[in-house]
Amino acid sequence: MRIGILGSGLMGGKLGTIWARAGHEVVFSYARSEQKLKKLAREAQGNAKAGTPGDAARQADALLLAVHWSRVDDVLKQAGDLSGKPIVNCSLPMNADDTDLAIAHTSSGSEALARKVPKARVVSAFNTVPSEVLFGVFAARRRARKPSLVYCGDDARSKKIAAELIRDVGFDPVDAGPLRIARYTEPFTVLIAQLAYEGDEGPELAYRFERFGRKGAN
Numbered sequence: 431m432r433i434g435i436l437g438s439g440l441m442g443g444k445l446g447t448i449w450a451r452a453g454h455e456v457v458f459s460y461a462r463s464e465q466k467l468k469k470l471a472r473e474a475q476g477n478a479k480a481g482t483p484g485d486a487a488r489q490a491d492a493l494l495l496a497v498h499w500s501r502v503d504d505v506l507k508q509a510g511d512l513s514g515k516p517i518v519n520c521s522l523p524m525n526a527d528d529t530d531l532a533i534a535h536t537s538s539g540s541e542a543l544a545r546k547v548p549k550a551r552v553v554s555a556f557n558t559v560p561s562e563v564l565f566g567v568f569a570a571r572r573r574a575r576k577p578s579l580v581y582c583g584d585d586a587r588s589k590k591i592a593a594e595l596i597r598d599v600g601f602d603p604v605d606a607g608p609l610r611i612a613r614y615t616e617p618f619t620v621l622i623a624q625l626a627y628e629g630d631e632g633p634e635l636a637y638r639f640e641r642f643g644r645k646g647a648n
């Protein structure tokens with residue numbers, strides 16, 4: 431797949447690198463320095479290059495949106511026409527000082543994003559894990575026991591693409607349903623952040639859902 435990265439920071443830089451190493455074609459865009467984008471592309475050791483958000487969006491099979499909530503409008507404007515494009519959104523609707531969700535309960539960042547770009551196909555994914563765990567999960571991707579990763583969205587084709595990208599990183603994709611479920615997954619991330627950054631075991635944290643009992647049993 432050709433994947434455009436909109437926001438090449440902690441999340442976008444690492445996920446883009448992983449997808450390039452997994453064999454995808456990646457365009458890194460949107461950082462404050464072009465040198466940084468070029469370095470990321472070089473160090474990805476795969477089919478990766480640096481470009482503008484417009485370059486990243488053009489001919490992309492999927493886009494990753496990974497910017498601070500306050501930068502969403504700017505990066506979308508620079509990306510141009512996103513009609514029909516699957517946008518995998520890991521951005522959280524945090525307030526300016528990152529202390530709280532600015533949208534929650536009756537809506538979510540991903541739903542607000544879908545309203546901004548109604549012709550695109552938004553899938554909420556990757557926002558429930560800290561960036562620090564991504565390379566570790568990728569390194570362990572051949573293990574049978576994989577961490578879970580919830581995702582949700584309203585468009586079946588884009589969800590299929592997101593699930594493939596989730597699997598490529600080394601997670602077990604868990605389809606949580608329509609995009610409005612992001613109202614629950616986004617606050618769940620605040621819990622994960624609490625455990626990752628306020629606990630004393632470090633931020634390399636992922637989660638795994640387990641089911642007990644078989645369907646139809648008892």
Ligand SMILES: NC(=O)c1ccc[n+]([C@@H]2O[C@H](COP(=O)([O-])OP(=O)(O)OC[C@H]3O[C@@H](n4cnc5c(N)ncnc54)[C@H](OP(=O)(O)O)[C@@H]3O)[C@@H](O)[C@H]2O)c1
Pocket residue numbers: 437438439440441442460461462463466495496497498499501520521522523524556557558559560561562619
């Ligand atoms: N980090 C995590 O563990 C994590 C986990 C879950 C969800 N999220 C969410 O994912 C999103 C991205 O988080 P992140 O930690 O990856 O953020 P980040 O490291 O700050 O990355 C944001 C990217 O946007 C770029 N940027 C910011 N202002 C810009 C401007 N004026 N012009 C051009 N580029 C600009 C940054 O450029 P520079 O590279 O030059 O700084 C950076 O590449 C956020 O919404 C966050 O809430 C993050």
